[in-house]
Amino acid sequence: MIRPSKHYPRVYLYRDWMDMRKSIDGLAAIVEQEMALDPFEEALFVFCNRAKDKIKILCWEKNGFILWYKRLEKHRFHWPVKLDQSVVTLTGEELNWLLDGFDLWSNKPHARLQFAAVS
Numbered sequence: 001m002i003r004p005s006k007h008y009p010r011v012y013l014y015r016d017w018m019d020m021r022k023s024i025d026g027l028a029a030i031v032e033q034e035m036a037l038d039p040f041e042e043a044l045f046v047f048c049n050r051a052k053d054k055i056k057i058l059c060w061e062k063n064g065f066i067l068w069y070k071r072l073e074k075h076r077f078h079w080p081v082k083l084d085q086s087v088v089t090l091t092g093e094e095l096n097w098l099l100d101g102f103d104l105w106s107n108k109p110h111a112r113l114q115f116a117a118v119s
Contacts (some may be wrong), residue, residue: 018047077102
């Protein structure tokens with residue numbers, strides 16, 4: 001399980017599907033050109049394929065890139081499709097939930113309550 005720490009404080013999810021034949025150079029170019037982010041910053045960049053059964057995570061560490069790859073044998077990742085932005089920011093905890101199979105975008109929190117008085 002990936003646990004972003006002080007070394008990886010930000011997680012950026014590329015919302016569009018990605019051709020999984022892309023490796024480090026191709027993904028770093030997407031980060032720079034399409035996501036308009038710095039691939040050398042202390043962050044995790046997350047990509048998913050069209051079938052939503054594969055994820056790649058790219059990050060820079062001191063003197064080189066790291067590339068993680070996860071392939072599901074059954075099931076699919078829950079990927080955001082009805083969002084306006086092409087880049088979604090997640091917390092490390094949310095990334096772990098995504099990798100564990102939770103749907104971050106369908107689960108809704110409790111409704112906000114508004115009260116005028118306590119008694």
